[in-house]
Amino acid sequence: MARQAMTLIGGGPVGALLAQLLAKRGFAVTVFEKRSDPRRIGFKRGRTINLAIAERGLQALRTAGLAERALQKSVMMRGRMVHPLGGEAGLQRYGVDDSEVIWSISRSGLNALLVDAAEEAGATFHFGQTLVSADIDEQCLSLIDREDVQRDYGAGLLIGADGAGSALRAAMDLYQPLGIRVEPLGHGYKELEIPPAADHRRFAIEPHALHIWPRGGYMSIATPNIAGSFNVTLFLPLHGPHPSFDTLRDAATASAFFGRDFPDLAPLMPRFADDYDGHPVGKLATLYLDRWHIDGRAVLVGDAAHAIAPFHGQGMNCGFEDTVVLAELLAGCGRDTAGAFAKFQQIRKPNADAIAAMTLENYVEMRDSVADPRYLAKLELSTRMTQWSPEYFMSRYRMVTFTLLPYAYAYERGRVQNQVLEQLLRDFPRAGDVPQDVAMSALQAALPPLPSLLDSALTTIEGAPVLKPAHARPNFAFEV
Incomplete structure (x- = not known):
């Protein structure tokens, strides 16, 4: 039986990881990328914000067997080192200790690693190929290379992983409007x-x-x-x-x-x-779409479906999470790709919308709040409440960055937790004056305990599907 053909437009980190995951599952994967091969051009200084690998991205890389190799190319970041004007710099930790850190990696270095892994799994890459048009009915692509030579290619299922400026998204929208909204x-x-x-x-x-x-x-x-x-x-x-x-x-x-x-x-x-x-x-800008797919013929992932600003360090992590969900759905759907694509959108779109909202809020926090006394009081009280009752309180940032809890769940729980913090600090202006019993009573009246993640691959939390880890967090750092 012939292997089902998958054609990916976009060979950046998300596209290359998805290509590897699909090839490992037996699909015939071809990738067209407009840029040059990242393994040959190296790092172009000043042209990319470093990528941050957090728990969601690490879990996707573990699924691909690539987490340790990626971490060897990364530098650990324990938290925010805040430099106030006219004051001393101070570290605000992201997590409770060095088991909760994020990792800084160059886009080109990670991309090269992922392309290598995808090719090893059997995927085929064509670089320097720009999509000109896509015939969705005939599943035919027209691409132009660096020498301005245009060729047509027969395609299998079409997957757009070509970023915020996605050419495949534009072609899909011409065929069937996707409800695109861009908010600068x-x-x-x-x-x-x-x-x-x-x-x-x-x-x-x-x-x-x-x-x-x-x-x-x-x-x-x-x-x-x-x-x-x-x-x-x-x-x-x-x-x-x-x-x-x-x-x-x-x-x-x-x-x-x-x-x-x-x-x-x-x-x-x-x-x-x-x-x-x-x-x-x-x-x-932030990109929103009403629809991510055209029946079972074409689907969008990563920034092509839900581009966000870089202020939460979650754009790539969210895209990597997409790849794991989509690969699993396609591997188990038989020939019902329309059902798989619809399920993919159902699972991922509420979470993509939630991280987009949290990202914009995080920008305001980073530029305006990290040195503000009110913010610092809430941060101190959050730390105390985490110590007092970790089964009930986890900061929204930690839920987003160090767990696989759905973004939508983290967004809503974080909203309620913030209301509790605000009320406590109205009653007790200094975080150190808030009594433990009063804080815990307010928190437990507002929220149930945090969910316990079991060692299975997929479950739901309050109706939202969530991938769950079965691993220990790394506890080492790149030594410099």
């Missing part, structure tokens, strides 16, 4: 770099943290690379009064701004002028 954030970003320290082996600042310079309405962040450098990203409004990218058009106008607003960051970037003038301003 009104903010953009520019990428800079902190090079390694003078000996070219050490990091110039603390390596095991995501550094944030919050300035209320805008911010800079820095994420570590395994080679000792940091990717720095400046987030600003695109338009409007100073500071915005309208008013900071070039390095000459931006240098004085950096020296005043980021005085401890500016001296760490000796190539600031070249980076600022050489790198474009990226725009940020």
Whole structure:
């Protein structure tokens, strides 16, 4: 019996991981990617925000047998190192200890690893191929290569993993409107770099943290690379009064701004002028679709279906979670791909919508709140409540980042927990004054205990399907 053919448009991290998972399950997988082979072009400095691997992404990589190999290319980040203007930097941990950390990895390095693994599993990649059009009825693709040679290809089931600007999504929408809605954030970003320290082996600042310079309405962040450098990203409004990218058009106008607003960051970037003038301003938006598939012929995954801003570090993790769910559904559906695609959308869309909302909230928290006394009081009380009753209280960030609880569940439970925290801090303005019995009584009146994840592959929590782990968390760090 011939293997069922799957044609993926997009060979980035999500597409390459899905290709490997499908090939391992016996499908004949062909991938077309418009970019060059990441294993041959290497890392192009200043053109990508580092990716953050959290528990959802790690679980998907474990499913593919690639987690340890990915972590060897990563740098552990324990939490946010907050750099207030005129104050001392301080670490705000993400989790309770070093078992709850996230990992910084370069997009190109991870992509190369995943392409290798997909090819080893039997998938075929064609790079430098841009989708021109797709005939959904005939399942035929027209692609053009770097030499402007256009060819037609017969396709099997079509899967779009080609990112926020998805060409397959555009072709599907022409065939059958998908209900596309794009909500611009009104903010953009520019990428800079902190090079390694003078000996070219050490990091110039603390390596095991995501550094944030919050300035209320805008911010800079820095994420570590395994080679000792940091990717720095400046987030600003695109338009409007100073500071915005309208008013900071070039390095000459931006240098004085950096020296005043980021005085401890500016001296760490000796190539600031070249980076600022050489790198474009990226725009940020959230993508929503009413429909992710056309019956059983074509489906979208990852950013092609639900692109979000980078402020929760969950875009890739959410996409990786997509790949595990979709691969499992396709492996068990026989020829009912329409049913598999519909189930995939039913499972994943509420969670994609939830992480999109939490991501936008996290941007406000990162740029405005991390140095705010009220936020710090809630953070202190959250830590106390976690210690007092871990079976009832887990911060929303920990639910999103260190568990496989559905995003939609984490969003709703986090909303109720925040209401409890707000009420307690109205009654007791100092977190240290909140009595344990009062806090626990309020929490238990508002919420049931947290669900216990069993060692099976798929279950539901309050009606929402959730993948569950059967593993121990890593407790090691990349040593620098």
